Amino acid sequence: MHPVSTVCRPVRLFCAENGIKIEEVTVDLMTGAQHKEPFASLNPSRQVPMLEDDDLKLTEASAILKNCRPILPTSRSAPRSTR
Numbered sequence: 001m002h003p004v005s006t007v008c009r010p011v012r013l014f015c016a017e018n019g020i021k022i023e024e025v026t027v028d029l030m031t032g033a034q035h036k037e038p039f040a041s042l043n044p045s046r047q048v049p050m051l052e053d054d055d056l057k058l059t060e061a062s063a064i065l066k067n068c069r070p071i072l073p074t075s076r077s078a079p080r081s082t083r
């Protein structure tokens, strides 16, 4: 994750709002850390956010949010339907 990333922001807000404890690792986009090891091998798209949960690796913010949704079916920040 990176604090200035607008794509990371919904993930960070969702976790904060719902009390999901995550170990947040900052990948410093300003110094190009996304293109360096160890991150480059973890995520070949070399973008943040990325979720690593045991053998599960998700590299899209939308996929990360959807993965969290079943845990919190009543969450306000991740509606079940957009209708």
Ligand SMILES: N[C@@H](CCC(=O)N[C@@H](CS)C(=O)NCC(=O)O)C(=O)O
Pocket (backbone or CB within 6 Å): 005, 006, 007, 008, 029, 034, 046, 047, 048, 049, 059, 060, 061, 062
């Ligand atoms: N499709 C990705 C896009 C992620 C994305 O654009 N991340 C940007 C930061 S907001 C990034 O990591 N940029 C670094 C780079 O492209 O070098 C998602 O939705 O999660």
